[in-house]
Amino acid sequence: MSPSTLLPDAGILGFIGCGQLGRSLVRGFIEAGVVDPERVVIAARSSAAETAKALGVRSATAIEVAGEADVIILAVKPADAPRLVTGLHFQLGQIVISVVAGVPRSRLQVSPASLLRVMPNTACRVGRGTTALLNSGDELPEDLALARALFEAVGVVFELPDEGLFHAVTALSASGPAFLFTAMDALTDGAVAAGLPRDLARRMVVSTFVGATALAAVPGSMPASLRDEITSPAGTTIRGLQVLEQRAFRGALVEAVVASAERSKELAREAEKS
Structure with missing residues (x-):
């Protein structure tokens, strides 16, 4: 299925x-x-017209979007989603794709439309997104095919058989870029402290991340092995890694992912009460 179809x-x-x-x-x-x-066509809670103008698309109310769209991306705040959809009238043949963090499908009443759950990330903006698509066996094959092709047009799609896995996915691929951006920002500051001009440091950090990611993407590659390849005895890299270990860098990343996943679970529990 090509993007144009x-x-x-x-x-x-x-x-x-x-x-x-x-x-x-x-x-x-x-x-x-x-x-x-x-x-x-988009319906946004605030400044919908301004957002639509900036994107070059139309703005409308949520009721109007539900009434005219063939495929609807539900991208509201988790606390608003269950209550919002109950006030909308969806139609048979529509596909509603929820990208709402934490909120399970059971809390989103969109019948008689079809409902899919997806968790993409903001890198879809540049065609390099990472998206999880729920394929639990309850979804219609043709709906899954459309969603798969839709998100493959803007990145890579991973299909998950269990909705419970979405908490970890949300923490890793949706929140994870923020953790990486924080690391990039810190590396830039470190390079400036070591003597590089900030603009050069920023560009070199981005290039370094792109190159490291390309190495990690080679089939059979493991991050730990790639790290060891550039860690010489008594060299510069091991000295820096020693500081990261002393400051619990690895543990902080592990805890950040676990904490984000737990917050996703909290959102699910809050949705059950709404």
Whole structure:
């Protein structure tokens, strides 16, 4: 299924909620040729018209989006999602794709439309997203095929058989980029402290991350082995790694992922009460 055939003729892609993730998806889908801007309509809680103008798409109310879109991306805040969808009238044949963190499908009543659960990240904006797609066996094959092709147009898709895995996925691939950006920012500051001009340091940090990621992506590669390859006895790298171990760098990352996953579980429990 090519990007140009994802939606039916004159089909509409709607967004209910359009924060950072929603805007990243809009930009990514348009750039990938999934949909023309004039066939995208968004409903955002605040400044919908301004957001739509910035993205080159139409704005509408959530009720209007539910009434006209063929595929709807639900991208509102977790606390708002269950209550919001109960006030909307979805239609048979529509596909609602929830990208709401923490909220299980059982709390989103969109019948008679189909409901899929997906967790992408903001790198979809540049076609390098990481997306989890729930394939529990309850979903229609044709709906899964459309969602798979939609998100493969803006990155890589991993299918999960168990909705419970979404807590860990949210922590790793959705929140994880923020952890990496923090590390990049710290490395930039370190390079400046060591004498590099800030702009040069920033560009070299980005290039270093891109190169390291390419090495890690080679089939059979393991991060620990790649690290050991550049860690010579009594060299510069081991001296720096020693400081990271002393400051519990690895443990902090582990705890950050676990804490983010736990917050996703809290959001699920809060959704059950709403």
